[in-house]
Amino acid sequence: MKSFTYERVGTVAEAIDATKRTPHARFIAGGTNLLDLMKLEIETPRHLIDVSRLSLDRIEPSTDGGIRIGAMVRNADLAADARVRRDYGVLARALLSGASGQLRNKATTAGNLLQRTRCPYFYDTYQACNKRVPGSGCSALSGVSRQHAIVGGSQSCIATQPSDMAVAMRILDASIETVRSDGTTRKIPIADFYRLPGATPHVETNLERNELITAVSLPAPVGGLHVYYKVRDRASYAFALVSVAAIVNPDGRGKVALGGVAPMPWRVEAAEEHMVRGAAPVTARVLEGAVTTEQNAFKFSLVERTLAGILSEARGSTK
Amino acid sequence: MVNEDALSISRRGFLAASAGTAATMTIPAAVHADEVQEKPQATRISLTVNTKRRQLELDSRTSLLDALRENLHLTGTKKGCDQGQCGACTVLVNGRRINSCLSLAIMHDGDDVVTVEGLGTPDNMHPMQLAFVKHDSFQCGYCTPGQICSAVAVVAEIKAGVPSHVTGDLNAHPDITRAELRERMSGNICRCGAYPNIIDAIVDVAGARK
Numbered sequence: 408m409k410s411f412t413y414e415r416v417g418t419v420a421e422a423i424d425a426t427k428r429t430p431h432a433r434f435i436a437g438g439t440n441l442l443d444l445m446k447l448e449i450e451t452p453r454h455l456i457d458v459s460r461l462s463l464d465r466i467e468p469s470t471d472g473g474i475r476i477g478a479m480v481r482n483a484d485l486a487a488d489a490r491v492r493r494d495y496g497v498l499a500r501a502l503l504s505g506a507s508g509q510l511r512n513k514a515t516t517a518g519n520l521l522q523r524t525r526c527p528y529f530y531d532t533y534q535a536c537n538k539r540v541p542g543s544g545c546s547a548l549s550g551v552s553r554q555h556a557i558v559g560g561s562q563s564c565i566a567t568q569p570s571d572m573a574v575a576m577r578i579l580d581a582s583i584e585t586v587r588s589d590g591t592t593r594k595i596p597i598a599d600f601y602r603l604p605g606a607t608p609h610v611e612t613n614l615e616r617n618e619l620i621t622a623v624s625l626p627a628p629v630g631g632l633h634v635y636y637k638v639r640d641r642a643s644y645a646f647a648l649v650s651v652a653a654i655v656n657p658d659g660r661g662k663v664a665l666g667g668v669a670p671m672p673w674r675v676e677a678a679e680e681h682m683v684r685g686a687a688p689v690t691a692r693v694l695e696g697a698v699t700t701e702q703n704a705f706k707f708s709l710v711e712r713t714l715a716g717i718l719s720e721a722r723g724s725t726k
Numbered sequence: 727m728v729n730e731d732a733l734s735i736s737r738r739g740f741l742a743a744s745a746g747t748a749a750t751m752t753i754p755a756a757v758h759a760d761e762v763q764e765k766p767q768a769t770r771i772s773l774t775v776n777t778k779r780r781q782l783e784l785d786s787r788t789s790l791l792d793a794l795r796e797n798l799h800l801t802g803t804k805k806g807c808d809q810g811q812c813g814a815c816t817v818l819v820n821g822r823r824i825n826s827c828l829s830l831a832i833m834h835d836g837d838d839v840v841t842v843e844g845l846g847t848p849d850n851m852h853p854m855q856l857a858f859v860k861h862d863s864f865q866c867g868y869c870t871p872g873q874i875c876s877a878v879a880v881v882a883e884i885k886a887g888v889p890s891h892v893t894g895d896l897n898a899h900p901d902i903t904r905a906e907l908r909e910r911m912s913g914n915i916c917r918c919g920a921y922p923n924i925i926d927a928i929v930d931v932a933g934a935r936k
Contacts, residue, residue, distance in 0.1 A: 412786070415833075442829070443810060455786075455830075457833055486889065508883065509823050512824050
C-alpha cells in the first residue's frame, strides 16, 4: 500500500475545508472497498479524510412523508430499521442479500453507492483495464465475461456495478444529497447519478471532485409487494449474476430494476407498462439493444425467468 | 544449496532498496508540498482491547488486524485472505463483528475491541468456545477464532431482531434456525468444511427452534 497522510473530521464543513487543503485526498468511511483497492494499489490516495464519525448516522422522517438516510448509516442498520423493513422492503431485502454480516456492519450508505466493480480484470493489475488505467484496453471483451454487462457497456468496458442497495434505491426513486467543494448543496436523482462507461469508464458517477454525499432520501412509501431476487453462484455472500428488484401492485402494475447486467442499476421506465402482460415483454424492453458474449448470453433468459418468478409470486400473494 | 540467512538478508536489502526507489519515482515534479509523502506517517491511537487500555503508535497503513497481531501480539485473530473474503480476522468492535483486515487501525482511536483472547481463556472458556470443542467444530483450526467471534455476534444479532436474507417475514422477530445461522455465518469460510459442526455448536449455545 502507498503511504498516505490521514485526518479525521468532525463536521461536514471541516470535511470540505480539508479537501481545499489537500485536493487529491479521498474520503474514507467504512473503508471496506477503498482499503481493499489501496492494498492492491488500484487506489493510491495521498491523503485520507476520515468522515466515518460525522453525525450523518441517523434515519429521519422527511417532510414529504419519506425518509432521509444519513450517508454514514451502516448497511446493517439500514436493513434492520423498522421503517425500512415495513415501507421499503425491497431496500431491506437488497441490503441483506449483499456481502456478509461483518461487511454490512462496516459499509456505509454513501460508500455502498460508490463501491467499484468486481470485474476480475479491474482487480488484476497485470491485465488491461480502461477503468483502472484509462486507454490501456479492456481484457474482459475477449476474456472470461460470464459475470459481465449485457446492456449499457461499451467497446471500452463491460464491467458491472456491484451494489444491490443501489438497484433497490433506483426502483424507489432515491435522491442523493451532497455538498460540493464550494459549500453549495444539491440533490441528485439516482437516475442521474451513475454514468455509462462510453469512452471514459473510469468516471462512474456525476459527482464532482471532492463532492461529499451527506444523505440519501427516499420519497413517501408506494406500497405494493416488494421483492429482491438475486441469482448467484452460491447461496450467500456472492455478487449477483442477475438480480431483479420489483414492486408489484395488486393490479399487476409496478416497477422493475436490474442488477448484475449493466454498469449501473438498470431501469427502463417505459418497460414497466408491460408488467401486466408478463415477464417476456418487460424483459425484451428493459434489455433492448443488449450486446452479449457467448459466455454471458444466459443473463437475458435468466432475467426473464427471475422476473417471471416474481410476477408469479405476486399473483399468488393477491389471491 | 542456497544459504537461508544470506537469502533473507539479501531479500530484506532488496526490499529496502526497492522501497526507496518507489518513493522517489512516485513523487511527481510539481505537487503541493503537503501531499509529498517522504516517509510513512506515524499516528498515535488509544484502543481498549479485551478490557485493557492500549496506546499504539502506528504507520497509518496498518490494518486493525496487523495492529492486533504484530503490535499487540494477540495472534488469536488470524489473517486468511487479507481482503475481506474469508472472515478469519473477525473481531468485535464496539460490540459489532467486523473484518479487522479491511479497517485501518487509526480509524479505531478510542474504540473497544474484543478478540478471541478476550472472550475466554483456556481455564475459563466462553460458552461458544466450549461448544466448538464439544461439537468438534474445526479441523485445522485456522478459521476458528473468526468463526467463534462471528458466532457470538450472530446470536446477539438474532436476539436484537436484526433480519437476514433468509428471514421470511421482515416485520417479525427472526427465529434461531439452522437456515438463519448458516446464512448469517456465510462471511466465515472454513476450507476444512466443518460447517455442520459449527452450526451444531451455535445451536447448542443459542438454542434453535428447528
